[in-house]
Amino acid sequence: MGLESLRRGDKLQMADGSTVEVTASATEQATSIEVRVLDAPFGHDATGTVMHVDTDDIYGVYADDSLSSVRAL
Numbered sequence: 160m161g162l163e164s165l166r167r168g169d170k171l172q173m174a175d176g177s178t179v180e181v182t183a184s185a186t187e188q189a190t191s192i193e194v195r196v197l198d199a200p201f202g203h204d205a206t207g208t209v210m211h212v213d214t215d216d217i218y219g220v221y222a223d224d225s226l227s228s229v230r231a232l
Contacts, residue, residue, distance in 0.1 A: 162214060163187045170221040173212065176201040178221075182209060 162185040165171075169181040171194065179194035191211040196204045204210065 162189050162192050165192055165220070170197070171212075172218045172221065174216055174218050175199070177204065179212070 165181050166184055167181055171179050171181065173179055177199035178197045180197055181192060182195050183193040185192040191213045193209060193211055196206055196208045196210070199206060
């Protein structure tokens with residue numbers, strides 16, 4: 160599973176502890192994906208910031224709406 164499996168609206172847990180939401184789907188050849196920061200308790204990015212991340216930055220994908228269960232990307 161890679162970036163191309165992520166869809167707009169998916170929520171991700173990042174390696175720095177922040178939570179982001181995917182804002183655009185990736186193509187098969189993509190090396191990064193656009194996300195918006197929802198919460199960044201330890202990161203330097205402000206809530207609402209839009210940025211591009213790659214697979215090395217992603218810890219996992221939240222599997223449910225409660226944001227309690229994470230599956231590997």
